[in-house]
Amino acid sequence: MKKLKVPGRKAFTALYGKQQEVDYVREAVDSCAYDIYREMWARTERLEFIPDFPLQLDFELNYSCNFSCINCTWSIEATGGKGKNTWFPFEVFQEVIDQAVPKGLKAVRLNYINEPLIRKDIVKYIEYARKAGILDVYFSTNGSLLSEAMSKALIDAGLLRLQVSIDAATKETFDKIRVGGNFAAIKRNIERFLLIREKLGTNLPTVRLNFVKSPENMHELQEFIDFWSGKVDGIGIQDLIGILDRTGKQNLDASPETFNCNQPFNHLTIRYDGEILPCCSFFGSEIPIAKLQSLTQLSEVDNIGLLDKKKKSSLILRTIEEAWHSNEMNYFREIHQKGEYWRHPVCKKCVLSSSHSDESQ
Numbered sequence: 001m002k003k004l005k006v007p008g009r010k011a012f013t014a015l016y017g018k019q020q021e022v023d024y025v026r027e028a029v030d031s032c033a034y035d036i037y038r039e040m041w042a043r044t045e046r047l048e049f050i051p052d053f054p055l056q057l058d059f060e061l062n063y064s065c066n067f068s069c070i071n072c073t074w075s076i077e078a079t080g081g082k083g084k085n086t087w088f089p090f091e092v093f094q095e096v097i098d099q100a101v102p103k104g105l106k107a108v109r110l111n112y113i114n115e116p117l118i119r120k121d122i123v124k125y126i127e128y129a130r131k132a133g134i135l136d137v138y139f140s141t142n143g144s145l146l147s148e149a150m151s152k153a154l155i156d157a158g159l160l161r162l163q164v165s166i167d168a169a170t171k172e173t174f175d176k177i178r179v180g181g182n183f184a185a186i187k188r189n190i191e192r193f194l195l196i197r198e199k200l201g202t203n204l205p206t207v208r209l210n211f212v213k214s215p216e217n218m219h220e221l222q223e224f225i226d227f228w229s230g231k232v233d234g235i236g237i238q239d240l241i242g243i244l245d246r247t248g249k250q251n252l253d254a255s256p257e258t259f260n261c262n263q264p265f266n267h268l269t270i271r272y273d274g275e276i277l278p279c280c281s282f283f284g285s286e287i288p289i290a291k292l293q294s295l296t297q298l299s300e301v302d303n304i305g306l307l308d309k310k311k312k313s314s315l316i317l318r319t320i321e322e323a324w325h326s327n328e329m330n331y332f333r334e335i336h337q338k339g340e341y342w343r344h345p346v347c348k349k350c351v352l353s354s355s356h357s358d359e360s361q
Helices: 016-026 031-045 090-103 122-131 148-157 173-178 181-198 220-228 282-286 309-313 320-324 326-337 345-353
Strands: 011-017 055-061 105-109 136-141 161-167 206-212 234-238 268-270 275-277 290-292
Touching: 016 031, 016 090, 016 206, 055 090, 055 282, 122 136, 122 148, 148 181, 161 326, 173 181, 181 206, 206 220, 206 275, 220 234, 268 320, 275 282, 282 345, 326 345
Parallel strands: 055 105, 055 268, 105 136, 136 161, 161 206, 206 234
Antiparallel strands: 011 234, 268 275, 275 290
C-alpha cells in the first residue's frame, strides 16, 4: 500500500449522530475486522495511502427514479419505457462480490443517481453482500417506496444502514425541491420503519436523514434538525453539488483555493450498464474510466443525460482491480493529493459548483 503525504482538506457532509451509527453496525459484524476497515477508511480520507483494492463499491442497480428533483439530472431526463432494460444483473453483482471480497472490498452502497427501492428484489443483493462478509451495506432513498412490507424485508435481509433524503422541514419547501413526492407520506414511512424496527428488537439498519442545503431550504435547516434529532440515528447536512445550476454561475466566491477529494482513494462506482466511475459525484458520470469486464451481458441502453457517447464507445474493458490501478485513477489521486482539483475540467466543475462544510461532525 502506497504512502502519501497529507494535505489539508474539506468535507462535503456534516454528520450528526455518526458514532451511534458506527457502534450499531460494528456490533452486528466482525468487530475486529470492522475496526480495521474503519481505520483504513480514515487513512484514505486523510489521503495517507491507497489500498490495494477499493474499500467500497457503489452499484447503480437501476437507471430510473420516481421523482424529478430540481437539483438532480432526473428533472431534465426521461427514461419512461426502458424499465428492466436498465437493471444491473444479479449474476454480475454476484460475480463482482465473489471476486472483490477476497481482494479487500469492505463496503457496498446500492445506489448512485437513481431510486433503489424501485427494485423490489434489492433485498437479495443485500442478503448476498452480507453473506459474503461485506461489513457495511447501505443505500440512500427518497423514502416514497418504503412500504411496511419493504421495511420488514430490508430489516430481515440484514441491511446495515438506511439513508433517506428529505431536504425540507415543511410540505411547502419539500414540494418545491423533491418534485413527485408526498411529504406527509414519506414522514409516515420513516416513522413506521422506526416502529417496525423497534418491534423487531433491533437497532439495524440505522436510519440517517439527509438534508442537502440549497437556496430553497436553508431557512428550514434548524427546524429539520430539531424535529428529527432523537428520532433517528443520524442526520446528514450535505453540500449541494450544483450540477443543474439554475443561475448559470459557478460558486466562485465560496470555492476553496485547494480541495482534496478523497473518493479516488477509497471507492469506485459501477453504473447500471457497467461503466466504472472514479467517484460517486453527479459529475462522475462524465468521466468513466472503464467498462466492467463481465461474463454477463450488461445494458446497452444509453445514459440519456451526461455521458458523451463517443467516450462511451471507447471505454476499455477492465476488471475492478485493473480500473483501480489504472493511469486514470492514479491521475485523479495525484491532483487531489496536491489539492490541484482544477487540473481536471470535470473535477474543477464539481468543486466550483459546490459549497463546502468544514468538518464532519
